[in-house]
Amino acid sequence: MTRETIYLVQAFLAGRGESLKADTPIPCKSAEGARRTAERLASSKAGVVAFSSSGDAEMGDYDDEPTVILRIGRLPAHFE
Secondary structure (H helix, E strand, O other), X not given: OOEEEEEXXXXXXXXXXXXXXXXXXXXXXXXXXXXXXXXXXXXXXOEEEEEEEEEEOOOOEEOOOOEEXXXXXXXXXXXX
């Protein structure tokens, strides 16, 4: 089993009322790349989170809880 770490940025748009709508996740090559991408998107989104997850890509088995790198703006409860 080979473990790898993936880095993602998830942005959210304001929906109706207080709801948030998720954009397509953006894969990044590193934690720093994810941080920069999140900072760049923050001015045009309701919220942005950069995070990593480790696991076995072949088995599709990743950590249950991602490691949050950066949070900006309004986010769903599971990222708080």
